Amino acid sequence: MKEPVRVISDLHLGHRVSRVKRVGTLRPLLAGAGTVVFNGDTWQELAPGFAERSAAMVGDLKSICAELGCEAVFLAGNHDPGWPGKGWVTLAGGKILITHGDALLFDGAPWKRELLTQQGRVRGMWAAHPRADRDAGERLRLAREIARNFPTRRHSRGRAIWQRACDAIFPPQRALKILEAWITQASAGAGFCDRYFPETEILVIGHFHFAGCWRVGGRRVINTGAFVSPGPAHWVDWEDGWLSRGTVDESAGDFRRGKVLDRWRLPQPAG
DSSP, X not given: OOSSEEEEOOOOBTOTTBSOSSGGGGHHHHTTOSEEEEESOOBOTTOHHHHHHHHXXXXXXXXXXXXXXXXXXXXXXXXXXXXXXXXXXXEGGGTEEEEOSGGGSTTSOTTSHHHHTOHHHHHHHHHTOGGGGTOHHHHHHHHHHHHHHSOOOSOOSOSSHHHHHHHHTSSHHHHHHXXXXXXXXXHHHHHHHHHHOTTOSEEEEOSSSXXXXXXXXXXXXXXXXXXXXXXXXXXEEEETTEEEEEEEEOTTSSOEEEEEEEEEEOOOOOO
């Protein structure tokens, strides 16, 4: 994988609430990367109302990456589970793990209206995948199956903060599930690594639309946020044994790397 490796997530291309209205505005953010890992929810595969425009935007995104000379790696998310591959990328000899994040949770996205009353069906799907509690590949396959079986039927009607807030609080248990997921995402990430990737020191996720960095049990969990309001988007770069993360600057009407927030040195394995 050609360095620098840049990681972003949750573009939600084609969705009315995505801040990416034209794919060309991502060009400054992608420029200079050897590889870009699009860490899930890049497009709206499961949303009939958005899928056609979303697919066209993905085509534009691939073209821009080719023009810039950077390899595009697409990982599956709960909104685009159809991407091929195992669903994760490792760097630094396995010390860094990149995966969307829905597989951290029993039901992928417990705040979804479609899942709030369907826990019995989800348990049945787990029963049909008995190796999912110990095999990472099976766990990611199950996450994709859950995503396909519970697509979002009702989408937010607007981008305004008040519209997003109203969407979040109905029904009331949805808001509670969102808050619970935000609060527990770091511990869920550490537990996921304990079970499936014990060698991981740094986990990079998206999914929760809540950018940040936390240290839990000797591991760092980094969330790169989302290109959907109200939360910000972040980026992560890996180059020459250094992992850095920073903000995405949207002030000029496009997207580009902003302030560097952290840098960590991870010596690469010999050979």
